[in-house]
Amino acid sequence: MPDHLDHPDRLDHSQVRARLRQRPPMLLLDTVRSHQGGTLVATKAITGGEDCYRDLADPAGIDAFAYPQALLLESFGQAVSLLWSLAQLGPADEVPLMVGLRDLAYGAPALPGDVLEHHVTLRHHSGQVGEFTGHTETGDGRTVLTVESIMVVSRPAASLLSPAP
Amino acid sequence: MPTATRTAKVFDALERAPHSEPVAGGTRVTVRLPVTRAAAQMVGHYPGFPIMPGVLLLDTVRQAAAAAVGTDLALAGIGRARFTRPLLPGDELHLSLLISPAKDGRVAVRAAATRADGLAAAQLSVTLQEVADA
Structure with missing residues (x-):
């Protein structure tokens, strides 16, 4: 029996993909390990085969494999989007967009082989606006990111279409 | 063929070296890039x-x-960032940075991003640190 049927607070990757609008190369979340009310733990495994390592010069020391900080934050933001969806904070046809960040700190670098755990908590929600807080740690307990505040605003997908040329 | 890099990368934002000039409080850097670079x-x-x-x-x-x-x-960190307007295909991003020294050898950067139509896209305040040699 698939694991998620035993644990309805968990999502496998097919269920994550069904709830996120991002697609490769910007789909940066694998599973939801737990979800309860306004909290969520989501995972993303980093591998050395990812596109960000494609042009890395050989030979390279392990420091060169630090996972790009932009992608780390995007992955965290996608965990926020999943919590928005699972907590049913807005209509399904809307997309939560990141509009604000405050007091974010990067910690130890994340590396291929790490499984990132994004711990996200809803702090406040009103209408189309949500504020979340959280952190990201690796499976062996290294904190790689702390986010005091991330704000999202939900927008109808249709309103984001590029104007016709 | 892409140039080999020293560190992992997401995308090449810069077509050429940005314009920079010393100003009161630091260095002013300006960049223009088409959104299509992403x-x-x-x-x-x-x-x-x-x-x-x-x-x-x-x-x-x-x-x-x-x-x-x-x-x-x-x-190293982001003090504050606001993203006020989405950047869409066809947009050109104008970025203005003020780089100034910060504690512990770090640099502080305040950045304003506008679209080619002059409307603000984002404001960011970040701290950066030198990457140790790999």
Whole structure:
């Protein structure tokens, strides 16, 4: 029996993909390990085969494999989007967009082989606006990111279409 | 053929070295780039309605500051960031950075991003630190 049927607070990757609008190369979340009310733990495994390592010069020391900080934050933001969806904070046809960040700190670098755990908590929600807080740690307990505040605003997908040329 | 890199990368934001000049309080750096430089990432963000991810704007600030300083820089933290308007295919991003010294050898960067139509797209306040040699 698939694991998620035993644990309805968990999502496998097919269920994550069904709830996120991002697609490769910007789909940066694998599973939801737990979800309860306004909290969520989501995972993303980093591998050395990812596109960000494609042009890395050989030979390279392990420091060169630090996972790009932009992608780390995007992955965290996608965990926020999943919590928005699972907590049913807005209509399904809307997309939560990141509009604000405050007091974010990067910690130890994340590396291929790490499984990132994004711990996200809803702090406040009103209408189309949500504020979340959280952190990201690796499976062996290294904190790689702390986010005091991330704000999202939900927008109808249709309103984001590029104007016709 | 892409140039081999010293560190992992997401995309190349800069077509050429950014313009920089000393000003009161630090160095002013200006960059213009077409949003299409992030086209490969926008394919998946999002299919059918591509938007330049805000995190790539953040990485553009990092890349521009690193080019101006002349060394690889990594983000230490983000004090505050506001993303006020989406950047869409066809948009050109105008970025203005003020780089100034910060504690412990770090650099502080305040950045304002506007679209070619003059409307504000984002404001960011970040701290960067030199990347140790790999």
